[in-house]
Amino acid sequence: MKFIKLVLLFCLFLNFTFLANAQTPSMIKGDAIYLNPYKGNDTNAGTKENPLKTLSEASRRVNQASGEGAITVYLSSGVYGMNETADFNPVNKKFSKANRLIIRAEILPDDISWKPSDMPILISTMPFSVEKNDKGEVTGGQNFGILIQNSHITIQGLRVLGEPVHENPSKGILIRNYPIVWEGKNLEDFRITQCLFIGDKIAIPNHLAVLANGKALEVDHCVFYGVKDAVVMWNNPGTESSMHHNLIIDSYGGIVWTWSATSDFKFYNNVISNANVLWILDKAEKESFLIENSIIVGYNSYVNKGGGPQGFGENANPEKLKAGKDVILKKEGRLEIIEDQTDTLYLHIKPGTLGSNLGAGLFAK
Structure with missing residues (x-):
């Protein structure tokens, strides 16, 4: 009888262990993680058949990885509420230029069946950290949407919004959302491509689409519509970096801030309409820069x-800031933008009009 009880207890223990393990989020299976904001669950395996729900859980799975080799995080269409930072920092995983961490939409703009409504939509809903001055007075707050702390990363095909917050609650206080932040030491090779950044100064401020600290930053084939600032390069020297084939419309801050960029920074095939400040240098004006093969129509400050x-x-x-002979620079005016949401070229330059021939926008092919 005693033996039978021991066997039963052992079987119960095995069954409990199996259930506990079954309910524990597993490590990455293979080299892919799938997300779906409607059908997903963060206790799932993260496969295409059993996707995760949130990007922050995907970041936790990536951070558990070790060894070498690529990982791709696929986001299906739908709305992803970002109630916490998706912090990608896999300290035991090594990526390379050829074997990258890629965070991308399942369907990309160059896919033959792609529609603007296919883009995964990221919107921040998270609280803000409090900032104080030396006197202990609150001066503002900030939060990060996607935080990248590694090298050899690509973000591709996402529609990225800001956060519905009152940015200036009182004089001297600024509350701001940073949707994509690249931050760390000795970082290199970060590409943001075919992404659509949308903001609205009143309803959903997108304070700064891309805040980058590292070298070999490449921002290409993106659309920035109604954001305050598009790209800020700061802190470490941003050598070997570029910004090309982007469309920037209705920016009420600064288009590009090259505080840390070196003079080899390449800026070409960009189209800009209705900007506040085109370019912001570091305070000491250490470097000079060249604009090539671009069209800039309507700006307050050069x-x-x-x-x-x-x-x-x-x-x-x-x-x-020198403009090449192939640059069209007009202080006044505005380019023609397609606002029909059913059009594949939604929020792009109207074909046949000024700026439509430079390939700026979401389509790389």
Whole structure:
């Protein structure tokens, strides 16, 4: 009898262990993680048949990985509420230029069946950290949507919004959302491509689409519509970096901030319409830059220096920003944009009009 009880207890123990393991989120199976905001569950395996629900859980799974080799995170269409930062920092996993971490839409703009409604939509709903000055007075708050702390990363094909927050609750206080942040030491090779960044100064401010700290940053074939600032390069020297084939419309801050970019920064085939400040240099104006094969129509200031989250600095030496002979630069005016949401070229330049021939926008092919 005693033996039978021991056997039963052992069987119960095995059954409990099996159930516990079955309910514990598993490690990555293979080299892919799938997300679906409607059918997914963060206790799932993360396969195409059993997807996760949130990008933050996907980041936790990636952070558990070790060894070498690529990982791709696939986001199906739908709305992803970002109630916490998706912090990608796999300290035991090594990526390379050829074997990357890729965070991408399942269907990309160059796919033959793609429609604008296929883009996964990321919207921040998370709380903000509190910032204080030396006197202990609250000066503002911030949060990060996707935080990348590694090298050799690509983000592709996402529609990224800001957060429905009142950015200036009182004088001198600024609350801001940073949707994509690349931050760490000795980082290199970060590409953001075919993404659509949308903001609205009143309803859903997108304070700064891309905040980057590292070298070999590439931002290409993206659309920035109604965001405050598009790209800020800061802190470590941003060598070997580029910004090309982007469309920037109705920016009410600064288009590109090259605080840390070196003079080899390449800016070409970009189309800009209705900008506040085109370019912001570091306060010391250490570097000079060249604009190539681009069209800029409608802007308040050509080049500034200094600035920060609450300001755009002051006028800089215009000789620090040279426009090539193939650049069209018009102080006044506005380009023609397609606003029909059913059109494949939604939020792109109307074909046959100024700016439509440079390949700026979501389509790389």
